[in-house]
Amino acid sequence: MEKAKYIWMDGEMVEWDKAQVHILTHTLHYGNGVFEGTRAYQTKEGLAIFRLGDHTKRLLNSAKITMIKPPYSQKELEDAQVELLRVNDFKQNVYLRPLIYLGYGVMGLYHINAPVKTAIAAWEWGSYLGDEGLEKGIRVKISSFVRNSVKSTMGKAKAAANYLNSQMAKFEAIDCGYEEALMLDDEGFIAEGSGECFFIVRDGVLITPPNDNSLESITQQTVIELAKDFGIEVQRRRITRDEVFIADEAFFTGTAAELTPVREVDARVIGDGKRGEMTKKLQEKYFDVVYGRDEKYKHMLTYI
Ligand SMILES: Cc1ncc(COP(=O)(O)O)c(C=O)c1O
Known part of the structure; x- marks a missing residue:
């Protein structure tokens, strides 16, 4: 995977190599985290995200289903994705990976008190199946x-x-x-x-x-x-x-x-x-x- 400059983490642009989490991140242990896979294409008029609103809506719906309270609204998440693509200045087609996950703070299956974290990564990616x-x-x-x-x-x-x-x-x-x-x-x-x-x-x-x-x-x-x-x-x-x-x-x-x-x-x-x-x-x-x-x-x- 091609590294990009920044990953968006809870409102901050974090350098790619510094975008890290604690080993006791709840999602890492029990798998309750929700994500999206969205593409942006290099069109004649510049980079454009395909169906951003629908992907972001599905992300929020996924969170609702698995009882995660998202800290950001649909609009905030959409804006963050646009901003991330701006600061990274990509030259190829891009894959976006927003993730809402449970962070470090509590252990055990009862997840409701775990801190909810949000990250969005994006990188240049070609065809998935070749x-x-x-x-x-x-x-x-x-x-x-x-x-x-x-x-x-x-x-x-x-x-x-x-x-x-x-x-x-x-x-x-x-x-x-x-x-x-x-x-x-x-x-x-x-x-x-x-x-x-x-x-x-x-x-x-x-x-x-x-x-x-x-x-x-x-x-x-x-x-x-x-x-x-x-x-x-x-x-x-x-x-x-x-x-x-x-x-x-x-x-x-x-x-x-x-x-x-x-x-x-x-x-x-x-x-x-x-x-x-x-x-x-x-x-x-x-x-x-x-x-x-x-x-x-x-x-x-x-x-x-
Ligand atoms: C299990 C599964 N089914 C279907 C799809 C296709 O969904 P979409 O067209 O929204 O990317 C995906 C990819 O997101 C998937 O992970």
Whole structure:
């Protein structure tokens, strides 16, 4: 990871190497901290954050779900992110990582009296699943790890603790020679990737599962909107693994993954084994939107 100059910590710009916490930071032990992953793109008119308001809102919602009282308002957090990008003077595309966490002060599971801290880091970051992946597609393994059940985990929160499962799924997929994991839910239907939502195309129809067992993804929502603009029929319904195997096309969406085609799932070649036509069309449109080349969606960008 490329170092930047500053990290925003509780209202201060702190030098990157000095942005440290105490070893008894509560979140480090019990995993109750909430975060976001947001991207900023170098557009013709300068660096711009994609859907800043929606990401910040989800951050605050995550905190509400996990009983953390955020010290900063939506506006203060948005302003801090803009300011951070200004002072760092980035030359490439940027990934932003706001984190609301429980600091040092109390131990034990009862967290309510722990101090609530906020940090925002940002660094220059390229494609998450590789430039070749974006163009040619990636190979995916259906994970032996089931997506955290809604019976015991609150998946609408982008909470640190939820990601142990994703981390193990990702490791397993890579260890088995694949590039990403696709998790089923506890009833065996497709849930989502380790950090992405999932789509298939069948007979010209775009299908993606509802968010009952996946994060309420901002990229997924954007792509659905773009598909509707093209007049593509979109279905939100459960998908089984065998339906994935016989899909014409498949792809992942996420802030980090952007729109990454899937060319193989568990040794089954998807469609022609390369980026499909509809995938390409939506991917190109998505990049037009995030790079500010589409007037209709310019309101989704916050220019720095
Ligand atoms: C588990 C999980 N699902 C889906 C997504 C995609 O969400 P978004 O498009 O809002 O980045 C992410 C990434 O944030 C994620 O971590």
